[in-house]
Amino acid sequence: MDFRLDEEQQALRESVRDFAREVVAPVIGEHYENHTFPYEVVRQMGKMGLFGLPFPEEHGGMGGDYFALCLALEELARVDSSVAITLEAAVSLGAMPIHRFGTAEQKERWLPKLLSGEALAGFGLTEPGTGSDAGGTQTRAVLDGDEWVINGSKAFITNSGTDITALVTVTAVTGTKPDGSKELSTIIVPSGTPGFTVAPGYSKVGWNASDTHELTFDDCRVPAANLLGERGRGFAQFLRILDEGRIAIAALAVGLAQGCVDESIKYAKERQAFGQPIGNYQAIQFKIADMELKAHTARLAYYDAAARMLAGEPFKRQAAIAKLHASTVAVDNAREATQIHGGYGFMNEYPVARFWRDSKILEIGEGTSEVQRMIIARDLGM
Ligand SMILES: Cc1cc2nc3c(=O)[nH]c(=O)nc-3n(C[C@H](O)[C@H](O)[C@H](O)COP(=O)(O)OP(=O)(O)OC[C@H]3O[C@@H](n4cnc5c(N)ncnc54)[C@H](O)[C@@H]3O)c2cc1C
Incomplete structure (x- = not known):
């Protein structure tokens, strides 16, 4: 029983973290404001091999697994969810059905372009x-x-x-x-x-x-x-695709929740009120402690679901738990991060404004929270 990352996983996490901070963060605010698709960011993600992460090398994949994809999604969403959902949907909803269910001809025709990020x-x-x-x-x-x-x-x-x-x-x-x-x-x-x-x-x-x-x-x-x-x-196919996809959405939600912690710590150390940084006040410290707790437990939930999936064990319930918990936590943390930022949290130039606007859909897409509860209850024999 060990949820610590191995060297390769740590290296992947570090490289995506650097990419998110150095390449995504400087440009994404403008794309978000103008509702434009970040083609250049996508092109660079393709060059890094992110679209091919969980696929075999035969069709141009990186030979990694679904957990590797989740680690990348978490790090991207820590900075921006539009970029993260573009990758999530491209891989787990776009290329994965062809990889899992396609004929040899279909794989040969479509996968190389999809796995390189040249096409979506x-x-x-x-x-x-x-x-x-x-x-x-x-x-x-x-x-x-x-x-x-x-x-x-x-x-x-x-x-x-x-x-x-x-x-x-x-x-x-x-x-x-x-x-x-x-x-x-x-x-x-x-x-x-x-x-x-x-x-x-x-x-x-x-x-x-x-x-x-x-x-x-x-x-x-x-x-x-x-x-x-x-x-x-078709029904069986999309149930399988959505079960997996829920782990990926949970990872994305954890990234957003963790991004809220990052931004809140930074801001709480800088912002002064009543003669000292607001981070000196226990009310703010406790908010941040609770946010960290939520991000951490949600991360463990998706690690658990991914571990079961990769071991070939049943994982439907755990994927639903991870998605339900992580999306709830993302909404909670976005609300609290905005609160910690006060009026500036309501200004689009601050990343937490984006986090707040991007969090709600996590409780809806790839199965609403009510649907996750239905899946969990059904799996419990109800
Ligand atoms: C930005 C965005 C991107 C998306 N991307 C994709 C995509 O790439 N591909 C794709 O196929 N879909 C996509 N979706 C669709 C998404 O998965 C659906 O919106 C979601 O599954 C909910 O379906 P719905 O919107 O029809 O809501 P509905 O199913 O109409 O649900 C409305 C409400 O009723 C509740 N409800 C429904 N049935 C029950 C029940 N039996 N018991 C209790 N409550 C219930 C729901 O939980 C919800 O609160 C996307 C949606 C958005 C907003």
């Missing part, structure tokens, strides 16, 4: 009318000769409309099962396919330097060979 992929599960209840999917795909004809729409899809987005994997109803339930399958739709339209980016509360769009499919035709994995396995 989106994962289209959520629809305007249904999110938590993914079984309510309305998008349909009908086989017509050797082509799928897709009709429907998807909502809030990350990385789906950048200049370097190569494809979106889309879940669609492809038939009815013998028991009368919907047959769901996953299909690869390359960017630029006629009938596939990407709406302008949303106006969001946070994650303003990340890319999110509504997508529509209007008699959109793709080759039958674009089916990802087996027909009818």
Whole structure:
């Protein structure tokens, strides 16, 4: 039982930490204000090998594991969540389904570009009318000769409309099962396919330097060979992808929570009130101590979930616990960090303002907190 990082993991953490401080921090505020996608940062993350972290070397990956990805996400989110979610969605939602379920041809065609960060992929599960209840999917795909004809729409899809987005994997109803339930399958739709339209980016509360769009499919035709994995396995596929993704989101949330601690300590040592730094007051010290406690326990929760996953053990409940706890902690710490910064915490030029705006979505994306509780309760036999 040992959660200490080995030398390689420590080196990865240090290099991503330096990158976040030296490359991301100086430019991200402007991207956030202007709602622009940080292409140059993404290009450099690609050069560092971050998009290939948990993939085998065969297709251009770094030969690491999912925990390595989580360590990188934590360090990025400690400085900025838009950049971290771009990496998280690109790897765990974009490339991972192709790696896990794709044919040899699909892997060969798509993975080298996705793993180098030269291209991004989106994962289209959520629809305007249904999110938590993914079984309510309305998008349909009908086989017509050797082509799928897709009709429907998807909502809030990350990385789906950048200049370097190569494809979106889309879940669609492809038939009815013998028991009368919907047959769901996953299909690869390359960017630029006629009938596939990407709406302008949303106006969001946070994650303003990340890319999110509504997508529509209007008699959109793709080759039958674009089916990802087996027909009818769409539901099982996205459950697996989301279970893993929750550990990654937990790591991202821990990074944000820790970033709140970092910024609060710095500010509390500088800001004077009543003749001394506010950090001298126990009320402020206790807030920071509680924030550190929360970040630390949430980190242990995601380390535990990742360790179980990598050991090939069941990890659904632990991933849900990690995601639920870490996202709650991120919101708590963002609120307290803003409080410690007083009026300056409400000014966009301070990183804590970004942390505050970026924290809430962590309780919603890749399964809401209510959904995490449902998963935990179900796993407890209820
Ligand atoms: C910025 C952003 C990026 C995103 N990126 C992606 C992406 O890349 N790909 C993708 O597929 N999706 C993406 N999403 C979608 C996200 O995963 C969904 O928003 C989320 O799963 C919740 O679904 P919903 O918004 O439809 O809410 P709903 O499912 O409508 O839920 C509304 C509320 O009802 C609650 N609720 C629902 N059912 C129950 C129940 N049975 N019991 C108790 N409470 C319940 C929910 O917890 C929530 O509080 C993204 C969303 C955002 C905002």
